[in-house]
Amino acid sequence: MLRTRSVLIFLSLAFLGLSNATGQNRYTISGYINDSASGEALIGASLFVKEINKGIGTNVYGFYSITLDEGTYTLQVRYLGYKDMVRTVALTSDQKQNFDMASSAVVIREAEVVGRKGKGNTESTDMGRIDVDVQKLRTLPALLGEVDILKVIQFLPGVKSNGEGNSGFYVRGGGPDQNLILLDDATVYNASHLFGFFSVFNADAVKNLELYKGGMPAQYGGRISSVLDITMKEGNDQKFHGQGGIGLISSRLTLEGPIVKDRSSFIVSGRRTYIDVLTKPFLKDNPNFGGSGYYFYDLNAKANYRISDKDRVYLSGYFGRDVFDFGTSNPGDPKFKIPWGNATVAGRWNHVFGPKLFMNATATFSDYKFEFQGDQDQFSFSLKSGIRDYGLKVDLNQYASVQHNLKYGGQYINHLYTPSTVVVESGDTDFNIDTPSRLKAHEGALYISDEFEATDRLLITAGLRLTTFTHVGSYNEYIFDDQGVQTGTRSYAAGEKIASYAALEPRLSARFKLNKNSSVKASYNRGQQYVHLASFSSIALPTDVWIPSSKNVKPLIGSQYAAGYYRDFAERMFETSVEVYYKDMQNLIEYAEGVQPQDNGNNNYDANLVFGKGYSYGAEFFVKKRTGKLNGWVGYTWSKTMRIFDDINNGEEFPSRWDRRNDISVVVGYDHSKRWQFGATFVYSTGQAVTLPVNRYWIEGRLVSEYTQRNGYRMAPYHRLDLAATLHNRDTKEMTDPTTGEVTEVPRKWRSSWTFSVYNAYNRANPYFIYFANSGVPAEGTFQVVAKQVSLFSILPSITWNFNF
Amino acid sequence: MRSSILPFLAVASLLTACTKDITVDLPTTDPKLVVEGTIEIGGPPLVILTRTQSYFDPTSLESIASIFVRDAVITVSDGITTVPLTQICSSAIPDSLIDEAAALTGLDPALLASADICIYAYTGNDFLGVEGRTYSLNIDAGGELASSVTSIPYAVALDSLWFRLAQQQPDDDSLGFIYATLTDPDTMGNAYRWFAKRINQDYDGDQKDDQFIAPLFSVFEDRYINALTFDFNFNRGSSQYSSDEDDENEEAGYFKRGDTVVVKFVSIGIPEFQFYNTYANNVASQGDLFSTPANARTNISGGLGVWAGYAQAIDTMVCVP
Known part of the structure; x- marks a missing residue:
């Protein structure tokens, strides 16, 4: 509590500073910074005021505001990959200054894939924040040629992949459910297709991606490990445009254009895989897989309308489905159908109240559904689960003065959870499986934060977030006696409170500049999380079920302390940093040992859970070359992540699945010429901790495994090199003037490129999982046991053709 | 529903590039006692007592035979009478009775014949299983206790x-499954185990099955079927030691038109159900990436395995569609 109070005192002091006005007249310059060709807002573009040697960045809507003393100023606007703009303004009243920046393809090539837009590495208070430029991802190698925005963040220190080829990620020892993934402010609950090999984000539709792996700002909440904030493109409001690609396993098409020029635009983007179409002919004759098929598709759509200079509205949506059929050609064999997917909708209204106050109001809808249908003969089984959210959010950004940038707002989410619902039928008999209560909950939050420039050297961002969560009826709770026999149910009426939680979450980060090129930073934040992912398997599968905090399931509490040293070299050609962190997690959940999905029937949704805690600490080293023909980065992480559960591993501490002592990642890009670009990535990490049987015994002649230590064994280290080469077809053609005979180069309307990619270039057999097989009969002397290691992807070349017009 | 893992495995196997043998260095732990004990209506208590081995201990016959515990002091009590179990070793059983001993214990006759294997049973006829009674088991294996x-x-x-x-x-008009109709009593907490034995002769003139065989997944409880009358079916289990042709060809897992089958339908308690259920999952999930590794849930304190009371109901049928 003491900590909370000091934050409050600090905040009040900060506010006092706001009214500390000088005698001179002060005026505000505000406006939007856009791309001149497409009208897309430029996120994190920087506006630098030469005379006072201070700068500011645009927000995610491209808006900026800065308040200065009366006078004449030189404004310099910069954005990576665009030509600088300089404008001189005489400030005698509040002014609106919009900037339309032109792309600088001909000027210096800054092929920075991930970086920190706006304020540089050593400038901002952000720790562990990364922006990813999606358009530049294409030159990096990709599994089967599918460019995946979630896979590139896995190359950053502190961010780890879920496993071979997997788009699931873990941040600083936190579980997969501890990442808040937002698509235009709507929560995406399951960001994976095809059991994790591909993410749901179609890179063609995505404009920007921001990842916070620590020092989470107060406007975000609800998850304790990280925030991944993804912004969809708005669509070109100048002219009609298309882009797409044809790859080995999927094809994409994106169309965008103005609805009303300069005022309104749209974008529609779709992707579908065709593995099913390609493999069906081969599988048809294979009795084992004859009835099998798999595909997924994504659809993104967004439209916006600029009502006036002060008001702009957006409507965006995502819809994606995975459909997986499994069956053999034999009529009597079991058949399965497993559809799952996400849908999100976000409606947003940007309003500029005045030159200093910007508002974004958002209404969101998120839906995640998973279904499993199985049939064999007259027996049928189905399992459903899902989560549906309706949310409302208001964010205000007040550019109080040059020293203060205030953000405050509130959020409300109405959650509806469907825990695993099982329906079993055998012939005409319906089994006695109750439809479990759907779980309803209200989540609310209020926040305020201030970025406060205390001195030229010291910049502080302090915030406070108040969160509440209430699980309400209607709900039927099963009541059991000591023997586990059900004795009755307790019914909660609609709206009746079942459990309620509230918390004050302090967020604090500070930067102290040592000199022009280096700074130190520190941050502390604490958060509560009210949704939990209960997982039956050791890898992320769509069968994992989202459940809310309630009477027995306490909110997940996460605290993180971090400190770092940042230094730029050679005019920011190189950026380097060292960050250390310690993270503490309370009230983690797991299913008890041996629980199967069907055990949740006719039982409380939280009955089979066990609770524990965890911690993670580590050091992350990062060196990045930002500019030049050869660019990229090297990251190294040393970390330790442990879990402690009373009911697992006899209460002894055990390494988390995401514990990797050493982790190295290298990303290199080389821009050989206008036509050829090359990319390479390399990763190395300590082997994954897995649980293996230690002893064997026999029951009824079958070999039984005895497990002793959870995650007590390490698989071999993982390492892999991927390579890519991109060939751009000529984007100009020669035209001869029919009258003068003069030959000129004109840009082509159609432009295209080929990307050749090799996954796992030196064909390393990385361990995916290990199992023990046994065969034979002891009495015949034929019995044997053997340990086997399965590797998933060998060397995998791919080719993708991309086009745009 | 047990096969929910299958489709994921299918995808994995479609993508799988390679599997190779590796050596793993596992920690060593002290061996534990493993109990496989039953008492059924009208039958004597029977206990097979073994020890766990390190997973990669030698797999020779000698090594496997060495896990059977000798000279343990084992007693069974029904709360009124306590009786000692007698150690019976296969070396003392005449060869002509080995098959019968194997049928009784569920052990491989070849194992009984080629190594000296000892089990424990009550040899009198005044202490046999009775419906509704509770039986406690106490084991002292050289100072190591289990109960x-x-x-x-x-x-x-x-x-x-x-x-x-x-x-x-x-065109197949001979292979099929056995179906049954069950009316579950209207109290919660019933659980069942299914065994079957084909007693007609095979081509060689031998009885097809020597012993009752439970498929790997052989148990269910009444959590979802309480007080219902409903149909279910089972495939044909095969003995672990079988090298019979019909356990390896297309008849594996099926009963066949004309088979005479004795079905032993056994009522068991919930802890015993939990053991057999988790045991089947443990056996089935070996090599399964998608399940969390889990031990079989034992009802033995001081050891592993199960001590199970069986209330069997026997029925015989002829397979005619």
């Missing part, structure tokens, strides 16, 4: 049994 308690529930007979063709191949 357990089980009850024999009341037997629940099947309403009916019939055979239906599986028709896996369009």
Whole structure:
């Protein structure tokens, strides 16, 4: 509590500073910074005021505001990959200054894939924040040629992949459910297709991606490990445009254009895989897989309308489905159908109240559904689960003065959870499986934060977030006696409170500049999380079920302390940093040992859970070359992540699945010429901790495994090199003037490129999982046991053709 | 529903590039006692006592035979009478009775014949399983203690049994499954185990099965079927030691038109159900990436395995579709 109070005192002091006005007249310059060709807002573009040697960045809507003393100023606007703009303004009243920046393809090539837009590495208070430029991802190698925005963040220190080829990620020892993934402010609950090999984000539709792996700002909440904030493109409001690609396993098409020029635009983007179409002919004759098929598709759509200079509205949506059929050609064999997917909708209204106050109001809808249908003969089984959210959010950004940038707002989410619902039928008999209560909950939050420039050297961002969560009826709770026999149910009426939680979450980060090129930073934040992912398997599968905090399931509490040293070299050609962190997690959940999905029937949704805690600490080293023909980065992480559960591993501490002592990642890009670009990535990490049987015994002649230590064994280290080469077809053609005979180069309307990619270039057999097989009969002397290691992807070349017009 | 993992495995196997043998360095732990004990209605208590081995201990016959514990002091009590179990070793059993001993214990006759294997049984005829009674088991294996308690529930007979063709191949009119109708009593907490034995002769003139065989997944409870009358079916289990042709060809897993089958439908308690259920999952999930590794849930304190009271109801049928 003491900590909370000091934050409050600090905040009040900060506010006092706001009214500390000088005698001179002060005026505000505000406006939007856009791309001149497409009208897309430029996120994190920087506006630098030469005379006072201070700068500011645009927000995610491209808006900026800065308040200065009366006078004449030189404004310099910069954005990576665009030509600088300089404008001189005489400030005698509040002014609106919009900037339309032109792309600088001909000027210096800054092929920075991930970086920190706006304020540089050593400038901002952000720790562990990364922006990813999606358009530049294409030159990096990709599994089967599918460019995946979630896979590139896995190359950053502190961010780890879920496993071979997997788009699931873990941040600083936190579980997969501890990442808040937002698509235009709507929560995406399951960001994976095809059991994790591909993410749901179609890179063609995505404009920007921001990842916070620590020092989470107060406007975000609800998850304790990280925030991944993804912004969809708005669509070109100048002219009609298309882009797409044809790859080995999927094809994409994106169309965008103005609805009303300069005022309104749209974008529609779709992707579908065709593995099913390609493999069906081969599988048809294979009795084992004859009835099998798999595909997924994504659809993104967004439209916006600029009502006036002060008001702009957006409507965006995502819809994606995975459909997986499994069956053999034999009529009597079991058949399965497993559809799952996400849908999100976000409606947003940007309003500029005045030159200093910007508002974004958002209404969101998120839906995640998973279904499993199985049939064999007259027996049928189905399992459903899902989560549906309706949310409302208001964010205000007040550019109080040059020293203060205030953000405050509130959020409300109405959650509806469907825990695993099982329906079993055998012939005409319906089994006695109750439809479990759907779980309803209200989540609310209020926040305020201030970025406060205390001195030229010291910049502080302090915030406070108040969160509440209430699980309400209607709900039927099963009541059991000591023997586990059900004795009755307790019914909660609609709206009746079942459990309620509230918390004050302090967020604090500070930067102290040592000199022009280096700074130190520190941050502390604490958060509560009210949704939990209960997982039956050791890898992320769509069968994992989202459940809310309630009477027995306490909110997940996460605290993180971090400190770092940042230094730029050679005019920011190189950026380097060292960050250390310690993270503490309370009230983690797991299913008890041996629980199967069907055990949740006719039982409380939280009955089979066990609770524990965890911690993670580590050091992350990062060196990045930002500019030049050869660019990229090297990251190294040393970390330790442990879990402690009373009911697992006899209460002894055990390494988390995401514990990797050493982790190295290298990303290199080389821009050989206008036509050829090359990319390479390399990763190395300590082997994954897995649980293996230690002893064997026999029951009824079958070999039984005895497990002793959870995650007590390490698989071999993982390492892999991927390579890519991109060939751009000529984007100009020669035209001869029919009258003068003069030959000129004109840009082509159609432009295209080929990307050749090799996954796992030196064909390393990385361990995916290990199992023990046994065969034979002891009495015949034929019995044997053997340990086997399965590797998933060998060397995998791919080719993708991309086009745009 | 147990096969929910199958489709994921299928995808994995479609993408799988390679599997190779590796050596793993596992920690060593002290061996534990493993109990495989039953008492059924009208039958004597029977206990097979072994020890765990390190997973990669030698796999020779000698090594496997060495896990059977000798000279343990084992008693069973029904709360009134306590009786000692007698150690019976296969070297003392005449060769002509080995098959019978194997049928009784569920052990491989070849193992009994080629190594000196000892088990424990009550050899008198004045202490046999009775419905509704509770039996406690106490084991002292050279100072190492293990104990357990089980009850024999009341037997629940099947309403009916019939055979239906599986028709896996369009022209197949002989292979099928056995179906049963069960009326579950209206109290919660019933659980069942299914065994079957084919007593007709095979081509060689031998009885097809020497012993009752439970498929790997052989148990269910009444959590979802309490007080219902419903149909279910089972495939044909095979003995672990079988090298019979019909356990390896297309008949594996099926009963066949004309088979005479004795079905032993056993009522068991919930802890025993939990053991057999988790045991089946443990065996089935070996090599399964998608399940969390889990031990079989034992009801033995001081050891692993199960001590189970069986209330059997026996029925015989002929497989005619």
